[in-house]
Amino acid sequence: MRYLATIADRQFVVEVQAGARPGSYAVVMNGSSQMVDIEPASGDWLYSMLIDGRSFTVAATPDGVQLDGKDFAARVQRSLGPALQAPGVSSEPARLQAPIPGLVVAIHVTAGQEVLEGEPLLVVEAMKMQMDLKSPRSGKVTQIAVAAGQEVAHGQLLVVVDESK
C-alpha cells in the first residue's frame, strides 16, 4: 500500500507491506527499506514501534502522531500515483470553527467586510481565558454564523471568509 504522509508541511511517500508476522511490516521510503514492528501497548492509543531495532513509543493524537512525547501534525492519505502534490493555495471559502466550546464575547467584523489573513475576527472565552480567533485567509467575510453572548460548541461554524472579487 502506498501512502502520502504529510508531517507538518513536509510530504513523504511511504510504501507499506505486511510482513510475515502480525504487526510486522516492510516499509520503503526515500528509496531505503526498513523493517517495522508495531505492537499495542497501554490500551488502544499507544503503540510500541521498532524500526530496524530502534524503539519508539507512538501515540495517535488529535492531530497527528506523537513520537517519544514529541508532537507531529500528520495527515495520511492513500497515494495513487508517485507524484507529490504541491501544498497549494486553496481558493475555497475558509470556514472558521470554534476550536473549543465557549462563549462568544465580541465580534470585531461585519458581513461584507474585507479582512486580511491573521486579522482578529472574534473573541471566545473558555477556561478563564479570552482568545482572539483570527482569519484563516485574506478575503471578504461572507457569513457570520454566531452572535456576541452566544455559547458555541466545539467545531461550530463561526465565520466564513471567501475570496474577494
Place this chain on the structure above:
Amino acid sequence: MRYLATIADRQFVVEVQAGARPGSYAVVMNGSSQMVDIEPASGDWLYSMLIDGRSFTVAATPDGVQLDGKDFAARVQRSLGPALQAPGVSSEPARLQAPIPGLVVAIHVTAGQEVLEGEPLLVVEAMKMQMDLKSPRSGKVTQIAVAAGQEVAHGQLLVVVDESK
C-alpha cells in the same frame, strides 16, 4: 431487583431499584435504605460509588469486589425468594483445576486412593515457585487427568475427588 450477595462466607439480601438519574439507585438491606450513586471512573473496571455521601472506589476483581483497595470475595445471584440458602456441604464431586498455568512436577496420589480435605494431591511449578495443590474435600480420587511432566493451562482439570462410598 432482589439479589443474594455472598461476601466471603456471609450472605446478604440486597434490594436494588433504579433511581431518577442514570447511575443512581435506592438500595434496601437489613431493613435500612440508602441512596447509592455509581459512576464509571478510570476505564471499564473502576467505579466511584457514593453511599449516602460516603465515597468508595469500587473495582470488579477476578473473584469479587475491591473497596478502597481491600479485596472481598463476592458472588451475586438473583434471589427469587426471601429465604437465605444455608452454606451447605456439597455432595458433588470436587474438580481440582489448575489455579495458574504451569508444569506438573509431581503427583502424590493414585486413582482410587482415599484422601482427606487439605491433603496435598500434586505439585505444580510456575513463576520459579513450586506449589502444593490440596484436596478440596475428603473422599476418593476418582480421576487423575494429568501426568507428571505435563504443562497445564489455567483452569485445566487436574484431579477429581468424589464422595467415598
Place this chain on the structure above:
Amino acid sequence: MQAGSPRSFRKILVANRGEIAVRVIRTCREMGIPTVAVYSDVDRAALHVRLADEAYSIGPAPADQSYLRGEAILEVAERSGAEALHPGYGFLSENAGFARACRDAGLAFIGPAPEAMALLGDKLEAKRAVARRGVPLVPGTDEPVEDEAQLRKDAARIGYPLLIKAAAGGGGKGIHAVERPEDLEAALRLAQGEAQAAFGDRRVFLERLLHHPRHVEVQLLADQHGNYVHLGERECSVQRRHQKLIEESPSPVVTADLRQRMGEAAILAAREAGYTNAGTVEFLLDEAGQFYFLEVNTRLQVEHPVTEWVTGRDLVRDQIRIAAGEELGFGQADVTWRGAAIECRITAEDPDLNFLPFTGRVQELVEPSGPGVRFDHMLYPGAEVTRYYDSLLGKLVVWAGDRAAVLRRMERALGELHVIGLKTTIPFHAWAMSHPAFRAGELHTSFIDENWQPGAGSADLSDVAAIAAAVLEFHRGARPSRNGTQEDPPSRWKLAARARIHSS
C-alpha cells in the same frame, strides 16, 4: 496524627477541585483526618470525589454556581460535621469575606486570619505596610494619584521605562508600559480612561519597569504563637500570559546570603501583617541582584511541591497543624535544603497555538515514575476536561542532587508521560529543558515571549513520524482496535486535524 501532638481536626472539608483538592486529601488521609469533598455536576467522577471519605454536590458546572458559592459549601460543612476547611488555591482561597464567614460559622479556615488576608489583598496597602518594615519596593509612587502634574514629577523621579498601573486593578489588567518621557501624557490618558471604564476608579500609580526581571518568591510558615520560618525561595520566571509554567528551587542565582536576606525580608513583611499559616512573599529580582517586594499570596501556591522536595517538609500538614493551634515545632536553624527540584505545569493548552486552551477527553494516561518523580494530577482514562475551570491538569515535579541532573530527569520524565486525547504543554516543557539559556539558568519573565516558537517542541524526526503515521494507518485498518470502535481513533484524528487547519 502522631502520638503526643495536640488533638487535630476531626474532619476537614476541602473547598476545591482538581489536583489541589487531591493533594490536600492525601495529607489529611496520612494524618488520619477524614475528608469531605464538594463537587459540581461535571466533576461527579473526578479524582477528588473518589479519594475523599465523603462527597456532596454543590451545584452546576459554572464556578459561580458551585465552587464560588460560599453558602452552599458552609452548608455541606455543617451537614457533614467538618471542623475545618481547606480552601486550596483560586476560587474562595483569598476571599477574606469567606474566611470571615467560616470563622462566624465556627469552622476553622486553614489559612491566615481574614484581617491579614484583607490587608494583603489590597496591593497598595500591602506595599505601604511592608515598606514600614524597610522591605524594598520597586521604585514608584506609593499612593494612587489623580493629579497629572504630580504624575509627571513622579515619573521624572522614577525614570524610564516605567509602568502605569490601575490602583484598583489586578490580574494583569490595566497595566501600560511607557518607554520614553514624550509618551507619558498619551499613555496616562489611556490608562486613566481604561481604569475608569474597567474598575470605576481612574486613579493610577507608577512603577519602574525592570529589564528582564526574575520572579522569585519566598515560602513562609507562621504559627499562631509568633514563630516564623522561611523555607527558601522558588524561581518562577517562566510565564505565559503572566501565569507561571515552570518553577524551581533553589533559584539558579540565589546565593545562601541572598536567600537569608530575602527570607528575612519576607518574615518582616509577614510580621507586619500579622500573618499566620503558609504564605508566599513574591519578589522581583533584577539583573543586579537587587530584590523588590511585589505581593503576598495568602494561600498555598500551585508550585509548593518544589519546596517540599528540597526541604523535606509536607506543607499541607504544616498548614493543618498551624490552623489547629499547634506550634511549628522547629526553627529556622532546623530548615535544611537538599538538592534541586523543578515543576512543569501540565496544562490542557496547545503551545503551538499561542497556548490556546484545549478541551476534550483523556483517552489514555501513562504516568512517569522512577527515582525523584512526583506527578500531582487530576487525570484518569475517561476524564473530561471542560471549559468551566482553568487548564491545569497536573504538575510534574522532579528532584535530583543538583540542577543539571534535575533538568535531565525532568526531560526523562516528560518523555514517559503520555496524556492521549488532549493537547498539552508537554512538548513545550521538553523544549525548555534542553534550551541552552534555560539550562544556563538565564531566566526572566519574558523568556517564553523571546524564545518559544510554535513547532519548536517537535524534534527533527519527521521521517520517522511519516513511517509511524503510515504504518499506524495500515495497521489500524488491518485489524480492529482492541476495545471496539465506539470512538475510532483515526477518524477523530483526521477530523481534529481539519478543525485545527481552519482555526489557526
Place this chain on the structure above:
Amino acid sequence: MQAGSPRSFRKILVANRGEIAVRVIRTCREMGIPTVAVYSDVDRAALHVRLADEAYSIGPAPADQSYLRGEAILEVAERSGAEALHPGYGFLSENAGFARACRDAGLAFIGPAPEAMALLGDKLEAKRAVARRGVPLVPGTDEPVEDEAQLRKDAARIGYPLLIKAAAGGGGKGIHAVERPEDLEAALRLAQGEAQAAFGDRRVFLERLLHHPRHVEVQLLADQHGNYVHLGERECSVQRRHQKLIEESPSPVVTADLRQRMGEAAILAAREAGYTNAGTVEFLLDEAGQFYFLEVNTRLQVEHPVTEWVTGRDLVRDQIRIAAGEELGFGQADVTWRGAAIECRITAEDPDLNFLPFTGRVQELVEPSGPGVRFDHMLYPGAEVTRYYDSLLGKLVVWAGDRAAVLRRMERALGELHVIGLKTTIPFHAWAMSHPAFRAGELHTSFIDENWQPGAGSADLSDVAAIAAAVLEFHRGARPSRNGTQEDPPSRWKLAARARIHSS
C-alpha cells in the same frame, strides 16, 4: 553526563526485564547514554522495550532460552555497539562466568570483577574471608564436616537450637533445624542423605539458630581506586518463603553507633574480597543487638530505592560511574541520611492463598502519587503476567520525615493503587502497615508466619461490599460497558470465583 566528568559509556545493554530493566534505562537516559533492551517473545510489548532506545529479540519465553542465554546477549551487544552491560538482579547478574565472558568480549560489566563475584558466591569461602578481617559470624562450624563425632562435638560447643546446612546448598534448600541434643543424630543422617541426593555432596555445616533474628543489610559503594563508603542499612525482616516483601531504611532498631559499626564491618568484608561497584552485605541482627555476617549480594538489590530516598543518591548512576572508572567523588563524611523510607513489593500473588502466584492480564492500572511516593513497576493496561518469570510487578516506595509518617503515607499510597485483573500483595501490605507489632518496629524473619492470617487484609466492610456487588451487577447489566463486550467483566468474575473455590 555532567560537564567535567570523564567520558562515560557510549551505549549500555540492559540484560534484564521487568521493573529493574526499566529502572536502569531511566538513569541511562538521564545520563544521556543510549540503551539497548533485550526481550523474549512474550515481552515484545513490555515497558523496558518501549523505554529503551533499541530493542532486540533473544528467544522464546523460558528464561533458559532467552534471558539466561549469555551468548545471545553478547551477540546483541556486539551488533548494537554497546560498550557496557548492566545485569540488573537475578538472571545472569551473579554469574561469574558470564561476567568473565563480558570482559573477554571487551564489554564492561557493570558490577564487581568476576574474581570477587566468584569468591563471594561460595558461602563458606566468603565466611572464612570475612572472618579473617574479624567480621562476626553466626557461631558455627567454619568448614564442611563429614565426621559424625566431630559434628557432635561442634554441636555441643555451638549450643541449641541449631541449623544443619548443606555445604553445597543454596536458595533455602538442605536446611534442617535441631531443637534438642537428642534429635541431632537423626537430623544429621537426614540432612546428609538429602545433601548427597540434591547436591551430590554429603558435607554439611552447623550454625546456631537465632531466635527471631532481624535481617539487616548494609549498602556499599566501592570504586576502582580503593574508595569505600557505606550508605547505611536496610531492614528486610518481613519475608515469605525466605524472600523479602517489605524493606525499610533506617531500621527501627539501628542506632547511629550500630550503623557505624555494621558499616565498617561491611567495608572490611568488601575490602577483603577486593569488591568494587555497588554491593550489599547481609547480616542477621539478634535480639541482643549483636550482628552476624550472612553473605554478600554482588549486585544491585531489589530494595535499593529505600537507600536512594534517605541518602539522596542514584545508585544506578553510581554503578555506571564506577564501572566507567570514575572515582566515587565523595567520602563517608559526605553521606547524610534524611527521614525514613519503606518499600512494599507488589507481587502477583494471592496473600489469602499462601502467596500462591497468580497469572493474568492487567485490565486497568491506577497509580498512586503525591508527596513522597515512588512506584517502580512494569505494569500497563493490557500487560500480561505470565508464568515464566518471577511474580514481582513493582515496588511501591515511599518517603516521609519519620517512620510513623512513612507508614501512614504507605497506607495512603496502597489505597490509591489499583491493579485490576490480578491478585496482588496490596491487601497484605495494607494490613502490615496498620499491624501494631509492625508499627512498633518489632520485626523478625518469622513475622508473616506468626501474624498473617488469610482474609486479614479485608477490613470489616462486608455490608458495603454486598451493596457494591449488587449495585455493580445491576448497573453493568443495565448499560453496556464503555468499550464493548470482548471481555465481559462480570462473567470472567464469576468464572474466576468458581475456579478459586475449587482450588483452595
